[in-house]
Amino acid sequence: MSLDSREAKAARIRHLLETEGSAIAENTRGFNQGRYDAVADLEDYQELREEARAIKEDAIERLPELIDELTERVEENGGTVYVAEDAADANRYVAEVCEDADAERAVKSKSMTSEEIEVNEHLESRGVDVVETDLGEWVLQVADETPSHIVAPAIHRSRESIAELFDERFDPEEPLETAEELTMFARERLLEQIKGADVGVTGANFLTADSGSMLLVTSEGNARKTVTVPDTHVAVAGVEKVVPSVEDLQPFVELIGRSGTGQDVTSYISLLTPPVDSPTVDFDDPDTPVTEGEVDREFHLVLVDNGRMAMREDDDLRETLYCIRCSACSNTCANFQSVGGHAFGGETYSGGIATGWEAGIEGLDIAAEFNDLCTGCSRCVEACPVEIDIPWINTVVRDRINREGDDGDLEFLVDGLSPDAEGGTDGTGGDGTPDRQKRLFGNYETLAKLGSATAPVSNWAANAAPSKWFLERVAGVDARRELPPFRRQTLVDWFRAREAEGPRDPDRRVVLYPDLYTNYTLVERGKAAVRTLEALGIGVEVPAMPGTGRPPLSQGMIATAREKAESLTDALAPYLDANYDVVVIEPSDLAMFREDYANLLPDDGHEPLADASYELLEYVYGLLENGADVEALSTATGDAASGDGRVAYHSHCQQRTMRLEEHTLAVLDELGYDVTTSDVECCGMAGSFGYKEQYYDLSMDVGENLGAQLREADAEHVLASGTSCTEQIGDLLGDEPVHPVELIAPGE
Amino acid sequence: MTVASEGTYDEFAAAVGEYDVELTRVAPDTATAVIADLVEGPAVGAPLPWEDATLPDGVTTDPTPAELDAAVTGVTGATLAVADYGSVFLPGSPDGAEPASLFPDLHVVVLRERDIVPDMATAFDRLGDRLRAGESGVLATGPSATADMGELVRGAHGPRDVHGVVLR
Numbered sequence: 020m021s022l023d024s025r026e027a028k029a030a031r032i033r034h035l036l037e038t039e040g041s042a043i044a045e046n047t048r049g050f051n052q053g054r055y056d057a058v059a060d061l062e063d064y065q066e067l068r069e070e071a072r073a074i075k076e077d078a079i080e081r082l083p084e085l086i087d088e089l090t091e092r093v094e095e096n097g098g099t100v101y102v103a104e105d106a107a108d109a110n111r112y113v114a115e116v117c118e119d120a121d122a123e124r125a126v127k128s129k130s131m132t133s134e135e136i137e138v139n140e141h142l143e144s145r146g147v148d149v150v151e152t153d154l155g156e157w158v159l160q161v162a163d164e165t166p167s168h169i170v171a172p173a174i175h176r177s178r179e180s181i182a183e184l185f186d187e188r189f190d191p192e193e194p195l196e197t198a199e200e201l202t203m204f205a206r207e208r209l210l211e212q213i214k215g216a217d218v219g220v221t222g223a224n225f226l227t228a229d230s231g232s233m234l235l236v237t238s239e240g241n242a243r244k245t246v247t248v249p250d251t252h253v254a255v256a257g258v259e260k261v262v263p264s265v266e267d268l269q270p271f272v273e274l275i276g277r278s279g280t281g282q283d284v285t286s287y288i289s290l291l292t293p294p295v296d297s298p299t300v301d302f303d304d305p306d307t308p309v310t311e312g313e314v315d316r317e318f319h320l321v322l323v324d325n326g327r328m329a330m331r332e333d334d335d336l337r338e339t340l341y342c343i344r345c346s347a348c349s350n351t352c353a354n355f356q357s358v359g360g361h362a363f364g365g366e367t368y369s370g371g372i373a374t375g376w377e378a379g380i381e382g383l384d385i386a387a388e389f390n391d392l393c394t395g396c397s398r399c400v401e402a403c404p405v406e407i408d409i410p411w412i413n414t415v416v417r418d419r420i421n422r423e424g425d426d427g428d429l430e431f432l433v434d435g436l437s438p439d440a441e442g443g444t445d446g447t448g449g450d451g452t453p454d455r456q457k458r459l460f461g462n463y464e465t466l467a468k469l470g471s472a473t474a475p476v477s478n479w480a481a482n483a484a485p486s487k488w489f490l491e492r493v494a495g496v497d498a499r500r501e502l503p504p505f506r507r508q509t510l511v512d513w514f515r516a517r518e519a520e521g522p523r524d525p526d527r528r529v530v531l532y533p534d535l536y537t538n539y540t541l542v543e544r545g546k547a548a549v550r551t552l553e554a555l556g557i558g559v560e561v562p563a564m565p566g567t568g569r570p571p572l573s574q575g576m577i578a579t580a581r582e583k584a585e586s587l588t589d590a591l592a593p594y595l596d597a598n599y600d601v602v603v604i605e606p607s608d609l610a611m612f613r614e615d616y617a618n619l620l621p622d623d624g625h626e627p628l629a630d631a632s633y634e635l636l637e638y639v640y641g642l643l644e645n646g647a648d649v650e651a652l653s654t655a656t657g658d659a660a661s662g663d664g665r666v667a668y669h670s671h672c673q674q675r676t677m678r679l680e681e682h683t684l685a686v687l688d689e690l691g692y693d694v695t696t697s698d699v700e701c702c703g704m705a706g707s708f709g710y711k712e713q714y715y716d717l718s719m720d721v722g723e724n725l726g727a728q729l730r731e732a733d734a735e736h737v738l739a740s741g742t743s744c745t746e747q748i749g750d751l752l753g754d755e756p757v758h759p760v761e762l763i764a765p766g767e
Numbered sequence: 768m769t770v771a772s773e774g775t776y777d778e779f780a781a782a783v784g785e786y787d788v789e790l791t792r793v794a795p796d797t798a799t800a801v802i803a804d805l806v807e808g809p810a811v812g813a814p815l816p817w818e819d820a821t822l823p824d825g826v827t828t829d830p831t832p833a834e835l836d837a838a839v840t841g842v843t844g845a846t847l848a849v850a851d852y853g854s855v856f857l858p859g860s861p862d863g864a865e866p867a868s869l870f871p872d873l874h875v876v877v878l879r880e881r882d883i884v885p886d887m888a889t890a891f892d893r894l895g896d897r898l899r900a901g902e903s904g905v906l907a908t909g910p911s912a913t914a915d916m917g918e919l920v921r922g923a924h925g926p927r928d929v930h931g932v933v934l935r
Contacts, residue, residue: 096901152924153915154913154915154916154923155913155915158915171914171915173915176917177917178916178917178918179917181916181917198916198917198918198919198920199920201916201917202913202915202916202920202922202923203922205916206922206923206924209924210924214832227898229895229899230895230898230899232898232903238911238912238913238923239911239912239913239915239923239924239925240869240911240923240924240925240926241923241924243865243869243905243924243925244869244924244925247859247865247866247869248866264895265891265894265895265898265899266891266892266895268891269887269888269890269891272887272891272906273887280914283852283908284852284854284906284908285908286907286908286909286910286911286912286925287905287906287907287908287911287925288854288905288906288907288908289903289904289905289906290856290894290898290903290904290905290906291859291903291904292898292901292902292903293903295859295865295903296859296860296861296901296902296903297859297860297861297863297864297865297866297903298861298863298866300832300835300866301832302832302836304832305831305832305833305836306831306832306833307831307832308829308830308831309829309830309831309832309835309863309866310829310861310862310863311829314861
């Protein structure tokens, strides 16, 4: 990305933060909390997720045969099925249906697939008046705006701004003010539109092959009216919406509302086997009973391919087709909570999963516009009701964007010679290499080694004005950030040179993994980890080790990350063979071992390391549970300068996804500390993200949510487990937090 | 056909209570009178799908569009209910139950206690055969609602209030 486009992007994000940020934040955070509460009430939540996942895997695997079965059933029931190759094909068919029905007006209920194909514009151009009847969609139609959220499309607008819009556009007799007044006004206006409609257009959340039925998830009742009133019903749905049987719908019905807006179930789950048996309601003939005469309805199901069948053949994008469009990945995403779908979205879809949709449907260029906003924090992974590995899809697409311009046939050669080959000269990417900014952060390991070897000169140099200017111009490192200082003596050097010896006859032996951050910058937390483990009777070694590959993976440099994964796995193998445990301080590196290496290493090559590795406080917790002496550590009431023992703790995003926050809390609690935790999903720094010029404002906006919570906690100590969080909290509070192990470690 | 246990009814009652839906539990032979008390005119409806309960005289079946438009109350039957969600299944049948349950502000929904099943899994076991036989309907939970105008409002396009009448 060039300097100009970075500046343009920063300006666009600043604008959205100012104009839409507060409404988006309030609504998405409300939905997200609702999700936590609603899934906690569901006893068999995890079983339902697994069931839902299995149904989708099977359905996509057998999709062609299910489409055939569905088609047969719908036709037996008296409807028509049209499989449209692309948007233009679908639009042409829908327009023909409208023409055959002599339709002057079509009413629509909310459907993202119809947004995708832009059917409204097409029908309007053919002289059909199209009216959105979902209140949120109608607001957007009146305002001529696009959805900012896949479930609540007008989420970026406050009640006040909707009232202003209606007053300006409709000039009502009494100014509209309350949500009740706005709703009733819209209801009345839209009812008049529905009454005169000739065609009803809906989407479909699910289609069942065994019955030819469709399921619609709604709350307002407009979809019911859209289906019931006119005699022609057109349903537009992606081909991926088919599941084998009606019974398969059950887990989705229980999961979709909870995962999205935090409702146990939405007001209306329409289960239709169209053409439906309900009589039409012809308001042009107001005095004839609706039940008089035969029910005569037409039903057209338009199944839209538009790139989906190709996604099905793509091993990395296929999972996208399991998406049920619940919006959990949007609501749980810290970046989305700040900026919404107008920045974190493509032509149609928004939020974390949108990268998969937009890459498959529109192409990499559209996905490239917002893919960077996924920082890989992984909070969406546990929120997704069908367990889609959304960060991986984002990483793969980022890798493809980096490589755009590669000659596909030669790619394997380039890969073999030089992973994620460098060589771009203009710093913009687009020549088959990641851009300079991505390469700078992706090669953090080299940077850290050089920086440490030349510290402290390197630190003065990096943070000096001319260097900062240069880094910002060339690599887009925001000049408002202090780069973390490199330490001359690394953790590995210190360990090698120290005179102290560990326990003579240790209970267990561990490799304390010297991650790049602990080894080169946050060395104190490494020393504290050594003291802590040894005090608990553990034999510790801190051998020099290659990086995990996290920095290049974050930049979408998969080949480089894979190479790192392979060399580190090899380097650790002798220790694993000798029954060492691997203890990791940096949560994002542990997440590599436990989660990401499954994607990087062949077969089950990641398993031995995943099984043998532990987060530091998780390990301490295990030792204490197994009888290690808690008095060996610094307790809140002990000699350490721990004040009143009140601490504020921000766990790392990936640590929480691995469900490892609890272990730190349990250890602190056992040592007598009084802990307040943050409940924000991510600190906003997220590795290199917050250093990038174009995302600085967004990163700080996300961070401010955390900063406010930590300030409010007003604790003696502020603790953070991750390096990014440490840097971010340092910038927010003006004082760097420490790792929990630095609080609990025995004195030197 | 299994008869719902007392616990299932109580669970259903508690679940619908979350949506401010009131329930009246009656013997089938008193249902007509109870419904008549609940109805605010003008009222429309569809014949109840069971022989032992009938609609009161004030409820117009086979309504015209004008009558649907003017109705304050709609009375229709539900053929299945889900206890732990407080949901009722409203069949979309040729007798016009769907529009009668949808257009008026108040929906009085009548169901048999024995048709309350404990959970969604049981409900979908029953719905499978019905949908495969061509049936359509709506699994409705509480009144129509929207938050699109900035806060939760009941009665968006559908009924603002729902009252349940459960036949023992």
